[in-house]
Amino acid sequence: MALSESWYGAGKYVDQFISVKVGYGVGVALINNKQQIRGYTDGFGEFGHTKVAFDGPLCSCGNRGCIETFSSEKAVERYAEEQGLKKIV
Numbered sequence: 297m298a299l300s301e302s303w304y305g306a307g308k309y310v311d312q313f314i315s316v317k318v319g320y321g322v323g324v325a326l327i328n329n330k331q332q333i334r335g336y337t338d339g340f341g342e343f344g345h346t347k348v349a350f351d352g353p354l355c356s357c358g359n360r361g362c363i364e365t366f367s368s369e370k371a372v373e374r375y376a377e378e379q380g381l382k383k384i385v
């Protein structure tokens with residue numbers, strides 16, 4: 297997604313940018329001169345697991361208060377369940 301933004305989208309006219317994708321989790325990619333910067337394990341960190349609240353909701357990683365416990369599809373599902381809504385598949 298980030299590479300396509302660098303070729304055709306919002307990143308077309310800049311040399312460096314960060315792309316954040318919010319879905320079932322929260323992912324991020326760093327683009328520098330049309331190339332994706334990759335980490336040791338081929339990814340770029342675990343942005344969605346950045347802690348933003350010490351006593352926040354339990355995350356799938358085992359920690360509490362990660363970004364994706366507040367802003368992801370999982371967070372929406374958890375909030376809906378807390379409000380008594382039932383999931384329709």
Ligand SMILES: [Zn+2]
Nearest residue numbers: 345355357362
């Ligand atoms: Zn987490």
